[in-house]
Amino acid sequence: MLPAGACDAHCHVFGPAGRFPFAPERTYTPVDAPKETLFALHERLGIERCVLVQASCHGKDNSAVLDAIAASEGRCRGVAMVNADIGEAELLALHDGGIRGVRFNFVTHLGEGADPDAVRRIATKIVPLGWHAVVHFDADRLEMLTSILKSLPLTLVIDHMGRVDASQGLDQPAFRMLLDLMQDKRFWVKVCGSERISRAGPPFRDAVPFARTLVERFPERVLWGTDWPHPNIKKHMPDDGALVDLLAEIAPDTEHLHKLLVGNPTRLYWPEETS
Numbered sequence: 001m002l003p004a005g006a007c008d009a010h011c012h013v014f015g016p017a018g019r020f021p022f023a024p025e026r027t028y029t030p031v032d033a034p035k036e037t038l039f040a041l042h043e044r045l046g047i048e049r050c051v052l053v054q055a056s057c058h059g060k061d062n063s064a065v066l067d068a069i070a071a072s073e074g075r076c077r078g079v080a081m082v083n084a085d086i087g088e089a090e091l092l093a094l095h096d097g098g099i100r101g102v103r104f105n106f107v108t109h110l111g112e113g114a115d116p117d118a119v120r121r122i123a124t125k126i127v128p129l130g131w132h133a134v135v136h137f138d139a140d141r142l143e144m145l146t147s148i149l150k151s152l153p154l155t156l157v158i159d160h161m162g163r164v165d166a167s168q169g170l171d172q173p174a175f176r177m178l179l180d181l182m183q184d185k186r187f188w189v190k191v192c193g194s195e196r197i198s199r200a201g202p203p204f205r206d207a208v209p210f211a212r213t214l215v216e217r218f219p220e221r222v223l224w225g226t227d228w229p230h231p232n233i234k235k236h237m238p239d240d241g242a243l244v245d246l247l248a249e250i251a252p253d254t255e256h257l258h259k260l261l262v263g264n265p266t267r268l269y270w271p272e273e274t275s
């Protein structure tokens with residue numbers, strides 16, 4: 001059972017392609033994963049709110065995310081992808097549509113990484129809106145990215161535990177680097193993606209020590225999500241119910257669990273409720 005108000009802070013909608021075509025520059029073409037299916041999953045899992053993250057297969061066209069937010073009666077907010085030359089009016093329209101952050105991808109399998117100059121320009125433009133940046137990177141890029149990320153003037157949320165390789169243990173350089181970065185209070189981390197960092201396979205229990213360490217050390221700056229519909233998972237498509245069950249081991253302390261699923265996402269995505 002999840003606490004009342006639980007939020008899935010990382011999930012996607014894809015298409016339907018007939019209404020929201022995929023971007024020509026995409027690196028993969030998913031099957032349709034429409035909002036109705038996502039909302040039904042959330043109902044089944046006991047999840048009341050969610051944050052829709054723009055996926056690379058839709059490029060910089062955030063229409064599918066905005067459509068889902070509009071249909072959610074305030075239960076969804078979103079993270080967009082935008083071009084560096086975006087204007088203030090367009091950003092304000094995204095804000096009105098429920099967007100509260102911008103995502104930057106530095107992941108090899110999703111194509112060319114975000115250009116650092118573009119990242120800086122966008123970051124400067126979104127600061128006045130109170131938005132944050134979501135950064136998605138391969139673990140071996142963290143060293144190269146650290147100085148760029150630290151130079152940005154806003155809150156940064158790291159996707160999927162920095163995509164470390166769970167088989168390399170808690171003492172691996174990439175995880176130590178992630179823990180170091182988290183000492184800076186502007187950084188948050190999502191303890192989702194157990195199925196991505198696991199090397200042991202279902203139920204992905206080898207990912208738990210990483211997630212639990214992050215929750216215990218930084219209880220105020222962690223988020224969790226399903227990552228439904230799990231783009232680019234090839235080997236072991238996770239059962240979302242099993243991912244929810246892992247939370248009992250990731251955050252066995254009820255206060256930590258409440259922060260992870262309710263308090264923290266509310267502070268970041270529905271700040272008007274906490275001030």
Ligand code: 0GY
Pocket residue numbers: 012054055056057107110136159227230231232
């Ligand atoms: C994720 C991970 C992936 C894909 C995307 O934007 C995307 O296409 O997010 C991935 O392929 O690892 O966060 O869902």
